[in-house]
Amino acid sequence: xxxxxxxxxVYKTGTFGTSDLHAVRQVSLxxxxxxxxxxxxxxxxxxxxxxxxVLHLLDSTGxxxxxxxxxxxxxxxxARRDYYRKVQGVFQDPFSSFNPIYKxxxxxxxxxxxxxxxxxxxxxxxxxEDALAAVTLEPDDILGKYPHQLSGxxxxxxxxxxxxxxxxxxxxxxxxxxxxxxxxxxxxLNLLGELKGRGLGILFVTHDLSLGNYVSDRVVILYKGRVxxxxxxxxxxxxxxxxxxxxxxxxxxxxxxxxxxxxxxxxERTRRLAGRCLYHEAAAAQGRSLGEEAAxxxxxxxxxxxxxxxxxxxxxxxxxxxxxxxxxAPCPAA
Amino acid sequence: xxxxxxxxxxxxxxxxxxxxxxxxxxxxxxDGEIMGIAGESGCGKTTLGKALIRLDTRMKHxxxxxxxxxxxxxxSDDNAMNRHxxxxxxxxxxxxxxAMNPTRKIGRMIRDLLSAHSVRYAEVLPELERRLKLVGxxxxxxxxxxxxxxxxxxxxxxLVLSTLLNPSLLIGDEVxxxxxxxxxxxxxxxLVEFRDHGFVKSMIVITHDISVLFQVADTILVMYAGHLxxxxxxxxxxxxxxxxxxxxxxxxLPKVGDRYEEQQLEGIEGRPPSLxxxxxxxxxxxxxxxxxxKCAEAPPFRxxxxxxxxxxWAVS
Numbered sequence: 185x186x187x188x189x190x191x192x193x194v195y196k197t198g199t200f201g202t203s204d205l206h207a208v209r210q211v212s213l214x215x216x217x218x219x220x221x222x223x224x225x226x227x228x229x230x231x232x233x234x235x236x237x238v239l240h241l242l243d244s245t246g247x248x249x250x251x252x253x254x255x256x257x258x259x260x261x262x263a264r265r266d267y268y269r270k271v272q273g274v275f276q277d278p279f280s281s282f283n284p285i286y287k288x289x290x291x292x293x294x295x296x297x298x299x300x301x302x303x304x305x306x307x308x309x310x311x312x313e314d315a316l317a318a319v320t321l322e323p324d325d326i327l328g329k330y331p332h333q334l335s336g337x338x339x340x341x342x343x344x345x346x347x348x349x350x351x352x353x354x355x356x357x358x359x360x361x362x363x364x365x366x367x368x369x370x371x372x373l374n375l376l377g378e379l380k381g382r383g384l385g386i387l388f389v390t391h392d393l394s395l396g397n398y399v400s401d402r403v404v405i406l407y408k409g410r411v412x413x414x415x416x417x418x419x420x421x422x423x424x425x426x427x428x429x430x431x432x433x434x435x436x437x438x439x440x441x442x443x444x445x446x447x448x449x450x451x452e453r454t455r456r457l458a459g460r461c462l463y464h465e466a467a468a469a470q471g472r473s474l475g476e477e478a479a480x481x482x483x484x485x486x487x488x489x490x491x492x493x494x495x496x497x498x499x500x501x502x503x504x505x506x507x508x509x510x511x512x513a514p515c516p517a518a
Numbered sequence: 519x520x521x522x523x524x525x526x527x528x529x530x531x532x533x534x535x536x537x538x539x540x541x542x543x544x545x546x547x548x549d550g551e552i553m554g555i556a557g558e559s560g561c562g563k564t565t566l567g568k569a570l571i572r573l574d575t576r577m578k579h580x581x582x583x584x585x586x587x588x589x590x591x592x593x594s595d596d597n598a599m600n601r602h603x604x605x606x607x608x609x610x611x612x613x614x615x616x617a618m619n620p621t622r623k624i625g626r627m628i629r630d631l632l633s634a635h636s637v638r639y640a641e642v643l644p645e646l647e648r649r650l651k652l653v654g655x656x657x658x659x660x661x662x663x664x665x666x667x668x669x670x671x672x673x674x675x676x677l678v679l680s681t682l683l684n685p686s687l688l689i690g691d692e693v694x695x696x697x698x699x700x701x702x703x704x705x706x707x708x709l710v711e712f713r714d715h716g717f718v719k720s721m722i723v724i725t726h727d728i729s730v731l732f733q734v735a736d737t738i739l740v741m742y743a744g745h746l747x748x749x750x751x752x753x754x755x756x757x758x759x760x761x762x763x764x765x766x767x768x769x770x771l772p773k774v775g776d777r778y779e780e781q782q783l784e785g786i787e788g789r790p791p792s793l794x795x796x797x798x799x800x801x802x803x804x805x806x807x808x809x810x811x812k813c814a815e816a817p818p819f820r821x822x823x824x825x826x827x828x829x830x831w832a833v834s
Contacts, residue, residue: 226698227669335789365558366726367786370770374785377778391698394729398772398783421774435699437729439756439773443703 185252185385186215186238186271186354192246193233193409207233209409209511210247210494215354220376220386222396222417225406226432234406235358235389239273240264251354269299272347276359278339282331288339289327291346299350315345319375337368341375348379355379358389373399393436397421405429408510411495415502425462425504427516430454461507461517466496519585520720521547521570521687526582528569536578537793539565541744543582544819545827547687552713552721554735554752556728556767560790561741563724564612567689570722571609572599587686604635608685608718612692615672618664625660628679635683642682649678649717653708670701674708681717688718694730706734728771732756737825740764743790743801746819750826760822760833763802800830808832 193208208230215221225231236242238249240259249257256267275281282288296308303311316323319341331339340360347355357376361369376386377399390396396403397417404414405426413426424430430453434446441449495503508515526543529536539562547553555563565577570591573579579594586606592598611617619627628646629639647657653674664672673693681688690709694702712718723735731738731752738755740747740763748761759765766786776783788805791797799814800806806813812831819829 226700337785366728366767367558367770369785370772370783371785373772374778374782377782393699394772394774394776397774398776399778417777432699433774435703436774437699437702437706437727437733439729439732439768439771443707443733 185217186387187250188213188234188238188247189250190247191234191237191244191249193230193237193242194245206511207409208237208244211406211409211411212247213404213411213414215385215387217353217385218380218383219402220380220388220400222388222390222400222403223406224390224393224396224403224432226391228408229406230409231389231391231406232358233409235273235356235387238354238387239271239356240267241273265298269350270352271354271356272350272352273356273358274340274343274347274360277363278336278343279331279363281343282339284331287328287330288334288342291342292349295346295349311349312345315348316342318348318379319345320371321345335368336364337371340364340372344372344375344379352384354385354387356387356389359391360388361395362390362392369395393421393433394438405432410511411503411505413502413504414495415499419499419502423499423502424453425457425498425502427457427507428509430457457507459516461515462498462504463494463496463506464515464517466498519546520549520551520587521722522585523570524583524585526566526569526584527580528565528573529578529580530565530576531578532576532794535794538744538796539793540569541793541796543744543746545739545746545749547720547722549719550713551737552710552723552735553749554728554731554738555722555724555741556726556731556738557741557747558726558767558790560743560793562744562793563741564691566741567609567691567722567724568611569593570687570689571603571607572596604680604685605683606685607687607689608680608683610676610680610688610690610693613696614676614693615664615669618672618676620664623661623663624667624675628660628682631679632682637683646678646682649682650675652711652715653678654704668701669697670704673697673701673705677705677708677712681712684717686719687722688712688720689722689724691724692726693723694725695727702730703733706730710734728756728768740767743796744793745801745816746827746829747802748826748828748830749819750828754826760826760828761802761830762806762808762832 189212191208191211195205195207197203197205211234223231223234233242237244244257248255259267282291292312313323316326321338321341361372364372380386388400400417403417403420405412407428413420413429424433434450438446495505498504506515524544526540528540529538543566557563570584573593584591584593591602632639632642650657655671655674659667659675694705697705713721725731735752737749738752739749742763748764755764756768759768770783770785772783786805791801799816803809803813817829817831819827821827822833
């Protein structure tokens, strides 16, 4: 449904925009209907930038974003409005997504004015109740209240209900649970799981691996704007290959194992993969016929491995990139 | 016993009445113990941390005592507390790393801090450098501005400077929050190392992230709406919690490996009560599946097994 192909984003920084910050490098991924894809990375990995480019809040510098086969990288004002009927975003801080001066109803009222001016009051009310029921909120508890009277979890579910009113097909959920308390977090996650069951595609942006793992079907691990590993959630979490993915998984505070125990368990894998690069090994073994993505990467001379942003398919559905960490660093196997 | 808190009550004065943020809290922290405090937003965990060092103008010490190393802390006497602050009790407040003076180099800032406590910078410098190296920082960070350091580096600088005078008690409020997981791990490990080296005798680590507490803390104290719910060794809290709130809270945390398709976790219905006029009795009553008539009376926080305290009538 949604496909990103070699997406790039360069921010201009410094005085008068004299220097470049390559925030997203050649990112390719796709999201299908009824699927949650997690974008996992630490600060500065470009995960939110990708989410914002999909939502058209930022322009991309290179590459394409296609939605149902249509290129949506450059959309005019009108076309964008149609696009937003199908694609909506929910963000980290539910409190700042609402205007504290108005009752929360206004959020729905503005939506009605801009997208459904012809729908009658009664019809709108019943649609609204359906949407609230879908996010397990009681209309009587919610409507007519001010944002400060509701909890973060309730507000976040309200924003998802607002998105559902538009019959969306894709939801970009950017760190939707990181500001919520543990007891309400899981409700929002379960809601995402339920929406997935109804055929919605979800791009779930997060830095928290245990939460990413809970709902997602596939994960994409980003480091400094580059995809270092991606694949089915269980494949990546059970057999992390890239050094960065392994570091990340070993740093997550687990609830049942201490860091020392995790490190001891991972010692064997670390030893086995030390000083190696599966990407270049696969590349050497296959000669020029790399994975389709790597082969199509631009700027690679014949017989040469592309500039380290491509991925090879290590196991079915499990892709890994060159084992260098930063794009400028040398490959550990070189 | 490093720290002993007895029936501490701290209220916030507001125009609509007192907010009972800390309502009768009794616990002890042993020498060398790292105690974690967990709880949802608004449960009083930050208030507890602040109360042990400085009450701001809105906070009112209503009752209770705090004894640190056989010495009662004069909580409501701001001037008398100065003698204890930083030397005996040190606090790393929330967002400390963002509160560094951006116009001062790190070294200069530490010099200012020490002179405010009549300590000479040159005397402490060798120890300062040694500790910076211990947490994995180069000594040249002293000549740098805060903006030049990453979040994890700043948080480690904050840790070093708050413990320079070897306080008996360090209170760290959300010291690992807002950091990436790799920096989080480095900071959490530095906390444990500082205790192991004896730079601080005991520690209270406040965070909403229970999995971090499981990694660093010896014991975990769970708070709910200004009351204590449960205190036990970290492993016991995670694997054999007794209080219904702790059980539901731990049950709502997905472990790495839990999948939505295989096993759906459940949140906790409802919200904590308002602390403006909290209901009498157990404050978790409205959300508790085990609530019965007896819960209208506040349950005592009593020891049910060695080192395991619970405030619940349903736990025998």
